[in-house]
Amino acid sequence: MSRKVKKYIIVESPAKAKTIKNILGDEYEVFASMGHIVDLPKSKFGVDLGKDFEPEFTVIKGKEKVVEKIRSLSKEGDILIASDMDREGEAIAWHVARITNTLGKKNRIIFSEITPRVIKEAVNNPRKIDMNKVHAQLARRILDRIVGYSLSPVLWRNFKSNLSAGRVQSATLKLICDREREILRFVPKRYHRVVAKFRDLEAEMIMKEKKLLEEKVLEELRNIKKLVVEEKNIVRKKFTPPDPFRTSTLQQEAYSKLGFSVAKTMMIAQQLYEGVETKDGHIAFITYMRTDSTRVSDYAREEAHELIEKSFGKEYIGSARKSKNLKNLKVQDAHEAIRPTNVFMTPEKASNYLSDDQKKLYELIWKRFVASQMKSSEYEEIRFVLRTEDGKYRFKGTVLKKIFDGYEKLWKTERNTGDFPFEEGKVVEPVVLEIKEQETKPKSRYTEGTLVKEMERLGIGRPSTYAATIKLLLNRKYVKKIKGYLYPTVIGSVVMDYLERRYPNIVNISFTAEMEKDLDEIERGEKTDKKVLQTFYEAFSKVFDEKDRIIVNYPSNQKCSCGREMILSFGRYGFYLKCECGNSKSVKSDEIAVIDGEKVFIGRRSDESSTSNGGNISRKRNFPKKRRKSEKGT
Numbered sequence: 001m002s003r004k005v006k007k008y009i010i011v012e013s014p015a016k017a018k019t020i021k022n023i024l025g026d027e028y029e030v031f032a033s034m035g036h037i038v039d040l041p042k043s044k045f046g047v048d049l050g051k052d053f054e055p056e057f058t059v060i061k062g063k064e065k066v067v068e069k070i071r072s073l074s075k076e077g078d079i080l081i082a083s084d085m086d087r088e089g090e091a092i093a094w095h096v097a098r099i100t101n102t103l104g105k106k107n108r109i110i111f112s113e114i115t116p117r118v119i120k121e122a123v124n125n126p127r128k129i130d131m132n133k134v135h136a137q138l139a140r141r142i143l144d145r146i147v148g149y150s151l152s153p154v155l156w157r158n159f160k161s162n163l164s165a166g167r168v169q170s171a172t173l174k175l176i177c178d179r180e181r182e183i184l185r186f187v188p189k190r191y192h193r194v195v196a197k198f199r200d201l202e203a204e205m206i207m208k209e210k211k212l213l214e215e216k217v218l219e220e221l222r223n224i225k226k227l228v229v230e231e232k233n234i235v236r237k238k239f240t241p242p243d244p245f246r247t248s249t250l251q252q253e254a255y256s257k258l259g260f261s262v263a264k265t266m267m268i269a270q271q272l273y274e275g276v277e278t279k280d281g282h283i284a285f286i287t288y289m290r291t292d293s294t295r296v297s298d299y300a301r302e303e304a305h306e307l308i309e310k311s312f313g314k315e316y317i318g319s320a321r322k323s324k325n326l327k328n329l330k331v332q333d334a335h336e337a338i339r340p341t342n343v344f345m346t347p348e349k350a351s352n353y354l355s356d357d358q359k360k361l362y363e364l365i366w367k368r369f370v371a372s373q374m375k376s377s378e379y380e381e382i383r384f385v386l387r388t389e390d391g392k393y394r395f396k397g398t399v400l401k402k403i404f405d406g407y408e409k410l411w412k413t414e415r416n417t418g419d420f421p422f423e424e425g426k427v428v429e430p431v432v433l434e435i436k437e438q439e440t441k442p443k444s445r446y447t448e449g450t451l452v453k454e455m456e457r458l459g460i461g462r463p464s465t466y467a468a469t470i471k472l473l474l475n476r477k478y479v480k481k482i483k484g485y486l487y488p489t490v491i492g493s494v495v496m497d498y499l500e501r502r503y504p505n506i507v508n509i510s511f512t513a514e515m516e517k518d519l520d521e522i523e524r525g526e527k528t529d530k531k532v533l534q535t536f537y538e539a540f541s542k543v544f545d546e547k548d549r550i551i552v553n554y555p556s557n558q559k560c561s562c563g564r565e566m567i568l569s570f571g572r573y574g575f576y577l578k579c580e581c582g583n584s585k586s587v588k589s590d591e592i593a594v595i596d597g598e599k600v601f602i603g604r605r606s607d608e609s610s611t612s613n614g615g616n617i618s619r620k621r622n623f624p625k626k627r628r629k630s631e632k633g634t
Contacts, residue, residue, distance in 0.1 A: 006077030009109075009123070010070060010096055012084060018282040019114045019275030020082070024123070031073060033083070037063045038095040040141065045149050047142055053533045055142060057095070067099055074100035078107070080126055085110040085335065086290050086464055087137040087523070094134045104128065112291075113341045114275060114284035136522040139529035143167060143515065143536060147506060150544050155495060158550040159570065161589075163476060163495065168461045170499055171512040172469050173478050175454060177488045177496045179445055180594040184601055186442035194221055195434045196386065196395045201418060203227075203386050203397030210440065218435060220392075226429035227386040227395065229422045235383075237400070238376040241318060241407035243294040244337035244369045247463030248456040250289070253368070255449030258360050262448045262467040268361045269338070278353040284341055285350065285358075286365055290463045291335035296373075300336070303343045304373040312409060318375045339369040371411035378403040382420045386428060445485040459513030477590040490568070490575055491589040493600065498550050503543060554600040568600045 009030045011017050017030040024030070040046035041058045048054040059067050073079055081096050083089035089110075097103045108129045109122040144166055151165035191210035196203045205221075213221075245253070247266075254265040269289035275282040296304075305317045340362070347363035354362060380401040387394045399418045422428055446454065452466045461469055473479040478492030488496070496507065505511045515536070521527040552570035560566050560579035567578050568587065575587040593602045 008073045008077055008079045009082050010073075010079055011082045012089070012092065013270075013274050015271065015274035015276075015282070016082075016114065018277070019284050020119055022275075022282045023114070023116045023119045028080075028123070029073075031069065033066055033070065033092065033096065034063070036060060036088075036092055036095070037067055037070070038099070040145055045145070047145055049537070052530050053142055053537075055138060070096060071100060074102060080107050080109050080123060081129075082109050082111070082122070084290070085112065085288060087133050087140070088464060090130055090133040091137040091141075094129050094131075097129055111288075112336045113287040114273070115341045132525045133523050135529040136519045139522055139532055140519050142529075142533055146533075146537060146540065150540070150546070151499075151503070151506070154546065154548050154550070158548075159491070161491075163491070164472070165495070165499060165506065167506065167512055167515060168465055168469050169472050170496070170507045171460050171509055172451070172455060173473055173488070173492060173496055174500070174507040174509065175451065175458075175460075176446060176473075176479055176486050177493060177594060179443060180488050181596045183442045183445065184594060184596055188439040188441070190437060190439045192218070193436050193438050194395075195436075196224075196227060197432045197434060198227075198428055198430065201397060201399060201420065203384070203395035206385075206394045206396055212437070221433050221435060224388060224393070224433055225431060226389075226427050227431050228389060229384060229424050229426050229428060230387045230394065231383075231385040232420065232422070232424050233383045235381050236403075237379050237381040239379070239406075239408075239413075240376050241371050241374055242368065242411065244296060244339050244372040245365060246291050246294055246337055247289060248292075248452050248466065250338055250365070251452045251466060252449040254361060254364060255447060255452075257364065260357075260361070261470075262452060263471045264357075265361065266467045268357055269365075272354075272358060272362055272365075276353060276358065280353075283353065285345065285354070285362055287336050287339050287341060289338055291338060292463055293335045294337045295335070296337055296339065296369075300339060300343070301373060304370055307343050308370065308374055312374070316374050316406065316409065318373050318407070337369070337372075338365055340366050343370065367410055371407040374407035374410065375404075377406035377408045377413075379415075379417075384420055384422075445487065447484050447486065448481075451486060458509050459516050460509065462516065480590055480592060482592075487592045487604075488594050489590045490587055490593040490600075490602065493593045493595045494550075494552055494554075494570075494575075497595045502545075502548065503540075505539065554595060554598065556599065557601045557603075568602070 007028045009017075009020060009024075009028050011020060011030060011032055012035055014032045014034075017032045021028070021030045037060060038057045039060050040055055042061075046056045046058075048056065070079075079096075079100060079102065081093040083092040083096070090108075093108050094103075097105070097107065106126045106128050109126050111118045111122045148164060148166050152163065155161075155163035155165060189210065190212055192213045194205035194207075194213075196205070243249070250269065251262045251265050254260040255262065258265075260268070266289065269286065272285040273287065273289050275284040301320070308317050343366070345366075347359065347366050350362050350366075351359050380403060381398060382401060383396070383398050385394060385396050397420075398416065399420050400415050401419050402417055444450070448470055451470065455461050455466060455469075473492070474481060476492075477489055478495065480487045480489050499507045515532075518527060518532045522529050522532060552568060552575070554568040556566050556568045556577060558566045558577055560577075560581060560583050562579060562581045562583065564579050564581065566583075569576060569578055573586070575589055576584050577587055578584040587602065591602060592604055593600055595601075
């Protein structure tokens with residue numbers, strides 16, 4: 001008769017449980033909590049402001065049996081809590097310890113990869129729960145509850161819809177609205193771009209400013225057939241390999257190279273981290289995917305160097321490199337970078353175990369990590385200046401001549417490579433001049449990838465929140481995605497205008513970033529959660545009014561058939577445009593729009609191509625001509 005197991009490990013997901021069980025065998029039973037088991041109540045505020053922001057926790061609906069099971073396991077034997085190693089994971093561990101009466105014990109284990117070596121080391125070195133990290137998570141949760149539970153009902157009451165407001169989501173929405181305003185205000189300037197082409201090389205004409213050239217100048221340029229080399233400078237240039245991925249850079253690169261949304265990237269990365277069912281058992285392929293760090297462990301670096309030497313040669317092994325300055329990058333945890341758990345599991349080998357999308361993401365992570373451990377690429381950078389024989393017009397160009405490919409042997413890059421064989425004073429011919437009339441362009445709208453990059457740069461949110469924030473904005477229809485670009489909508493712009501007027505701090509980028517810094521300082525033990533909450537609430541409570549009535553009455557860029565400017569309003573049946581003459585027509589809440597000043601601009605710019613899901617406002621299908629009489633002139 002087999003001995004009854006008396007050691008239990010609590011993890012968050014079944015996949016993670018299977019992988020760890022596969023490693024530890026019968027010595028441990030592994031049970032999945034399926035994420036959070038306890039939270040603030042949904043039906044009420046759940047924070048006692050009079051008792052120093054004391055939270056009231058309840059078991060999440062549907063998790064009653066999970067809690068009962070965890071309590072039962074704790075009575076049968078010793079438990080180790082192995083939830084994720086970020087703030088959310090630490091809070092889950094704390095809740096598990098609370099319900100099992102094991103607070104204060106050394107029963108918390110953490111690991112950045114699910115491999116035999118690391119898991120066995122973790123179970124042999126349990127620690128106490130990090131209460132600073134727990135307090136940071138609780139402060140974040142209570143801050144979000146104060147904002148969300150206060151402002152969201154105001155939006156529900158005014159717009160009769162399941163809308164929401166929050167620290168991170170509202171600041172992120174402001175980024176998208178601000179960019180749309182920049183584009184709206186942008187006045188393009190036309191100019192001539194003149195490029196001399198010869199032997200697969202290019203040199204652009206040097207101009208003090210971008211402008212349209214006179215016809216006389218254009219005629220002179222068209223007659224140029226040869227140029228003289230005025231200057232030629234050669235410098236040796238090295239290109240350092242990119243860092244291994246952290247969460248934000250993985251999201252950006254997966255969007256750029258694979259077309260994966262931020263949410264899809266994180267879903268697949270989670271699968272690769274927790275483990276995939278294979279014919280050889282449950283195998284984990286990458287390290288923890290929510291990280292701000294580019295640090296690589298010594299043994300992972302050594303394995304990478306061994307693989308590089310075997311695959312490419314000793315001359316391709318890079319020197320040891322420092323991880324990014326953690327403080328400057330607002331790092332929440334000194335985790336490792338995202339990398340393969342076993343570098344010898346090449347993408348070719350992994351393809352036998354993974355789905356198509358898993359393969360694509362794993363290959364991206366594997367190549368990035370191996371490339372990061374390789375030597376820099378080396379080039380000769382040749383900078384040259386050409387002039388006309390009379391010296392009236394000058395052109396400059398740059399070309400790179402490859403000396404050593406280094407990491408680029410694996411991680412492909414786009415570079416302007418070639419050679420410039422001409423010496424100073426020599427004539428270059430034949431030369432063909434390409435003259436194009438162009439116009440300056442505004443900044444591009446954000447994609448999911450560039451939005452994450454900007455959120456990270458400004459300190460809005462953290463790796464664990466980027467994907468959820470963007471998904472929430474799309475689900476609430478505050479933002480619409482067209483051909484990969486993010487546009488604000490009518491409802492998104494109206495909500496943003498209200499928040500900017502009434503609660504400027506909630507959407508203020510600097511304020512939101514400062515709040516994130518406060519949470520980091522709580523985690524480091526430099527501030528108390530109660531002090532941060534008190535400071536925020538004192539300021540917020542002075543301006544909050546639960547009876548706020550949001551008036552929607554914006555002049556618009558839309559013209560009525562009578563020629564007058566129509567007004568955007570909101571009534572019983574949603575948004576609509578009205579005119580003094582009595583005409584009105586419906587507007588979908590997810591139609592593209594931005595409010596600038598006190599005017600709403602609805603629809604895409606006239607110089608943009610229309611698409612079926614982002615067409616211009618004038619389309620009849622968007623605006624039934626007749627509305628109920630009760631809403632005319634509301």
